[in-house]
Amino acid sequence: GIQVEQSPPDLILQEGANSTLRCNFSDSVNNLQWFHQNPWGQLINLFYIPSGTKQNGRLSATTVATERYSLLYISSSQTTDSGVYFCAGVTQGGSEKLVFGKGTKLTVNP
């Protein structure tokens, strides 16, 4: 199966800073998603982005499918952005099994 690698594993920011999270895939994927897991464990959908670039407020994401990576940008970070960010994808030609990376734990300090 595909391998999903996320970097960095941990990130500490001061409020107002910008950051970039990266997700690499070992094989071509469909249905690339980014999630934010808040401190209560709820998994929140951020982006469904098999390719291209999308923006939603202070967050944006870019997936370069041909090079097997995706980036999540967080601008002007806030303390409420803290939590774990996961990317996940589905192997092309396979089942709908969503394979997750190990996540990036983000801490935003006031």
Add this chain to the structure above:
Amino acid sequence: SAVISQKPSRDICQRGTSLTIQCQVDSQVTMMFWYRQQPGQSLTLIATANQGSEATYESGFVIDKFPISRPNLTFSTLTVSNMSPEDSSIYLCSVDTAGRGEQYFGPGTRLTVT
């Protein structure tokens, strides 16, 4: 998207007992998924549940330990059987409402086994 609810939200159980987790969706969906998230870890797919057929289990997960029911297109249950402390995890269900592979997750069930 979809509104997905899970019951219970959390529970503390004794080893050797079983717990059944319910997942309810506000719209009809073909496939429902069950995931486990062990403490400090990522999510791992347990099984895929289609209505009217046997669930498909991933490597390392067996039906005797994690029996799944899927009686209709809006509901599913996952049972964690003969629990041990290693089963302490968050269990999440998810659905693909748009049929394009984008999954939405329920709030999760936080299970502690003592």
